[in-house]
Every structure is written in C-alpha cells, then in structure tokens.
Amino acid sequence: xxxxxxxxxxxxxxxxxxxxxxxxxxxxxxxxxxxxxxxxxxxxxxxxxxxxxxxxxxxxxxxxxxxxxxxxxxxxxxxxxxxxxxxxxxxxxxxxxxxxxxxxxxxxxxxxxxxx
Amino acid sequence: xxxxxxxxxxxxxxxxxxxxxxxxxxxxxxxxxxxxxxxxxxxxxxxxxxxxxxxxxxxxxxxxxxxxxxxxxxxxxxxxxxxxxxxxxxxxxxxxxxxxxxx
Amino acid sequence: xxxxxxxxxxxxxxxxxxxxxxxxxxxxxxxxxxxxxxxxxxxxxxxxxxxxxxxxxxxxxxxxxxxxxxxxxxxxxxxxxxxxxxxxxxxxxxxxxxxxxxxxxxxxxxxxxxxxxxxxxxxxxxxxxxxxxxxxxxxxxxxxxxxxxxxxxxxxxxx
Numbered sequence: 001x002x003x004x005x006x007x008x009x010x011x012x013x014x015x016x017x018x019x020x021x022x023x024x025x026x027x028x029x030x031x032x033x034x035x036x037x038x039x040x041x042x043x044x045x046x047x048x049x050x051x052x053x054x055x056x057x058x059x060x061x062x063x064x065x066x067x068x069x070x071x072x073x074x075x076x077x078x079x080x081x082x083x084x085x086x087x088x089x090x091x092x093x094x095x096x097x098x099x100x101x102x103x104x105x106x107x108x109x110x111x112x113x114x115x116x
Numbered sequence: 117x118x119x120x121x122x123x124x125x126x127x128x129x130x131x132x133x134x135x136x137x138x139x140x141x142x143x144x145x146x147x148x149x150x151x152x153x154x155x156x157x158x159x160x161x162x163x164x165x166x167x168x169x170x171x172x173x174x175x176x177x178x179x180x181x182x183x184x185x186x187x188x189x190x191x192x193x194x195x196x197x198x199x200x201x202x203x204x205x206x207x208x209x210x211x212x213x214x215x216x217x218x219x
Numbered sequence: 220x221x222x223x224x225x226x227x228x229x230x231x232x233x234x235x236x237x238x239x240x241x242x243x244x245x246x247x248x249x250x251x252x253x254x255x256x257x258x259x260x261x262x263x264x265x266x267x268x269x270x271x272x273x274x275x276x277x278x279x280x281x282x283x284x285x286x287x288x289x290x291x292x293x294x295x296x297x298x299x300x301x302x303x304x305x306x307x308x309x310x311x312x313x314x315x316x317x318x319x320x321x322x323x324x325x326x327x328x329x330x331x332x333x334x335x336x337x338x339x340x341x342x343x344x345x346x347x348x349x350x351x352x353x354x355x356x357x358x359x360x361x362x363x364x365x366x367x368x369x370x371x372x373x374x375x376x377x378x
Contacts, residue, residue, distance in 0.1 A: 010117030013162065017121035019296065020155065024128030026303035027151060028135050033144055034341065035312055036135070038355045039303055040151045041338045043128065046296040049289075051121065051158050055165055066238065067173040071161065071180060075154060078184040080335035080342075082150055087343040087353070089191045090143040093198055097312060097343070097353050174239065 009058035016050025023047060033090060034097040037083055044079035048072060118166040122159060129155045142194055146187060153183030225263060229255050277325075280375045284329075287371060291337050295359070299338040302355060313360040317350045320366075320373035330372045334363065 019042060026039025052072045059065045091097075129152055136148035157180045164172035232255040237243075240251065302309060319330050327350075331342040334352050339359045344351040354360035 006117075013121045014117060014124075017124035017158075019300065020128050020158065021124045022300050022303050024131035024151070024155075026299070027148065028131045029307070030303075031307060031310070032312075033141060033147075034343070034353045035310060035355060036144060037147060037341055037353075038299060038338055040147055041335065041341065042296065042299050042303065043151060044154060045292050045336050045338055048154070048158060049292070052161060055161055058165060059170070063238070064170045064173065067170075067177065068161065071157065071173065071177050074177065074180050075157065076336070077332070078180065079154060080332040082184055082187045083335050084331060084342050085188055085191055086143060086147055086150065087341055089195055090141070091343050093143075093195070095141065095143065097314060 005057060005060070009054045012050050012054030012057060014054075016047050016052075016054060019043070019050060020047035032097070033095060034087065037087055041079075041083055044075070044083070048075050048079075118162055122162050122166065125155050125159050125162065129159070146190055146194070149190075150183070150187045153179070153186070157183070225259055229259050232258060277376060281329075284371060284375045288333055288336070291333075291368075295337040295339045298359070299355065302339070310355060311357045313354045313357050315352050315354055315360040315364045317352055317363060317366060317369055319348045319350060320369050321376050322348050323376055326372055326376040329375065330369060333368055333372065 023039055023041070023043030026042055027036050028039075030036040030039045049072065052068050052075075056065050056068050059068065132148045132152040132155065136145045136152070139145055157176045160172055160176040160179060164170050164176070229252075233252060236251045236255060240247070317330070317334070319327055321327075321330075327345060327348075331345055331350055334340050334342045334350065339355045340363050341353045342350050343353050352360075352363055354363060
C-alpha cells in the first residue's frame with residue numbers, strides 16, 4: 001500500500017517535471033515573444049498541478065497537504081494574471097503580435113532574427 | 117524519483133536564465149524571470165520532501181507571493197519608464213518618438 | 220453590517236494564521252492578532268468597498284467549473300507539448316476575439332484567466348466585453364472562437 005502510494009507520487013512528480021522541462025524548451029525555441037508566453041504557460045498549468053499533486057499524494061492527509069493545496073491554488077490564480085499583465089503591457093507598449101492589424105515592423109523585425 | 121524531478125526543474129531554470137540573458141526585448145526577460153520564480157517554488161516544494169523538512173513549504177508560499185508582486189512591480193516600472201521617455205521625446209518635439217519596442 | 224464583515228474577516232484570517240503558525244505562546248498570538256487586524260485595515264483602505272455581492276451559489280459552481288477546466292487543460296497541454304517539441308513550421312499564430320457572455324468583473328476575470336491557463340491560448344487585451352486572445356494555431360483559435368468556454372463561464376456566473 002505504502003509502496004503504491006510512493007510509486008504514484010513519483011510518477012506524478014516526474015510527469016509534471018517533464019511538462020515543466022518541455023515548457024522551458026518551448027520558451028527558449030519559440031520564434032517570437034507571444035509564442036514564447038505559450039511555451040512558458042506550459043510550465044504554469046499542468047506542470048505545477050502534477051508536481052504538487054504528486055507531493056500531496058506522498059504527504060497523505062495532513063497539514064502539509066493543506067499547505068501544498070494553498071501553494072497550488074495561489075499559483076493557479078497568479079500565474080495567468082501575471083501572464084496577462086505581461087502580454088498586455090507588451091501590447092500597449094507597441095509590440096504587435098503576428099497577424100494583428102497595425103503591425104509595426106520596428107518591433108517585429110529584431111525578434112525574428114534573434115529568436116530562431 | 118524526487119531527485120530526477122528536481123534535476124529536470126533545475127535544467128528548466130537554466131533554460132529560463134538563458135532566455136533572460138538572450139532577451140531580445142524587456143518583456144522576454146520579465147517572462148523568463150517570472151518562469152524562473154515559479155520554478156523556484158516547485159523546486160522548494162520538491163526539496164522540502166527530498167530533505168524531509170516539510171516546513172520549507174512556507175518558504176515556497178512566500179516565494180510565490182513575492183514573485184507575483186515582483187513581476188507586477190517590474191512591469192509597472194518598465195511602463196512608467198517608457199511613458200517618461202515618451203513624454204521627453206514629445207517635449208523635444210524636434211524629432212518624432214521612435215523605438216517604442218521597449219528596449 | 221460592514222463592521223461585522225470586517226471582524227469576520229479578521230477571525231477567518233486568524234484561523235488561517237493559527238493553521239500555519241504552530242508556535243502558540245501569548246506574545247506570538249498577540250502579534251498574530253495584530254498582524255491580522257493590520258492586513259484587514261490595509262486591504263479595507265486599499266480596495267474600494269466592493270460593489271459586487273457575494274453569491275453563495277458561486278461557491279459550488281466554481282469548483283464544478285474547475286473540473287471541466289482541468290480536463291481542458293490536459294487536452295491543450297498535450298497539444299502544445301507536441302507543438303513545442305515538433306517542428307516550428309506547424310505554428311500559425313492567430314488573433315481571435317471572444318465575446319464574453321457575462322459582464323461582471325468576476326466573470327470577466329474567470330474567463331480571461333481560464334483562456335490564459337489553457338496553454339495555446341492567451342488573453343492579451345480586455346476591452347469592455349470583448350477579450351482579445353492570441354492563439355498558437357488557427358485550429359485552437361477556431362475552437363476558442365466558437366465560445367464554449369464563454370458559455371461555461373456565463374453559466375457559472377450569470378449576470
């Protein structure tokens with residue numbers, strides 16, 4: 001029983017960390033700023049859920065689980081808010097995503113050179 | 117098992133740092149720093165279990181709070197700075213405001 | 220009435236403090252109460268007195284929505300995972316506009332955050348009732364444009 005618990009917890013944590021790793025790769029190799037946010041948001045959604053969920057399984061039912069749940073809830077609320085604040089700030093500053101009207105070549109050109 | 121996950125997250129943090137150093141715009145850097153912060157929270161949580169000291173979880177929570185506030189503060193600072201630059205450029209009025217890409 | 224609510228908030232906060240603390244001596248408890256009162260005072264001073272009333276129906280509908288959102292998250296995570304590790308030519312970034320069906324601040328926040336939380340779609344602007352979203356591919360953009368998520372959110376908080 002204990003071993004099954006450990007096994008499930010380990011699997012969840014490792015799957016989550018793989019998602020996080022993939023998100024890191026995405027943030028590094030995506031071509032422009034807005035697509036990079038998508039890569040980073042991969043590390044903000046299922047990654048923490050699986051990692052912290054796995055740790056919850058390992059902790060069993062205790063105060064530690066409550067704390068982990070608090071961390072998870074907080075991350076789930078703040079991560080998209082921070083992403084939105086970032087994307088909106090970039091948009092207002094004139095960094096136009098591909099496919100949006102009024103594209104500004106001055107801000108679009110350097111990203112495509114450096115990103116790939 | 118936990119150690120493998122910790123290593124994967126450390127690698128991700130290294131990737132985030134690479135993106136922070138590469139830029140090219142301020143927003144890319146802020147994105148990378150934000151990512152670094154959330155990964156630190158996960159790393160602290162995992163290390164708390166790996167070292168058997170679950171009271172570290174309080175640190176993870178505090179780090180998550182500080183990270184969120186810090187990102188918003190940096191964004192506010194960048195925006196404020198940009199507005200100031202813009203106003204100065206308009207005050208000059210000799211040449212049109214250029215380079216609004218956030219460099 | 221407002222005072223009662225503030226006192227209740229302080230008590231709730233102090234209960235959380237007790238849960239976290241673990242060191243129960245009189246001076247520490249006094250500091251704890253003082254910090255709770257300080258926090259409530261600061262937030263009360265900072266926030267506008269909230270115009271939106273809390274409805275208890277939300278308390279059970281929001282968790283139900285979370286389950287649906289978790290399912291969506293798994294699906295879109297796998298899609299984006301394939302996108303990230305596959306060739307970059309598969310990307311087709313698109314802008315799509317989503318009409319929010321409910322216009323309370325809570326519903327707008329929930330919709331915007333849900334869009335951002337599912338990878339592959341990202342809220343970049345909110346103007347009145349229209350959310351501008353950046354999508355990683357045209358397929359996800361089409362799916363989002365159909366407005367299933369907006370309908371779900373409107374069902375959670377019909378306003």
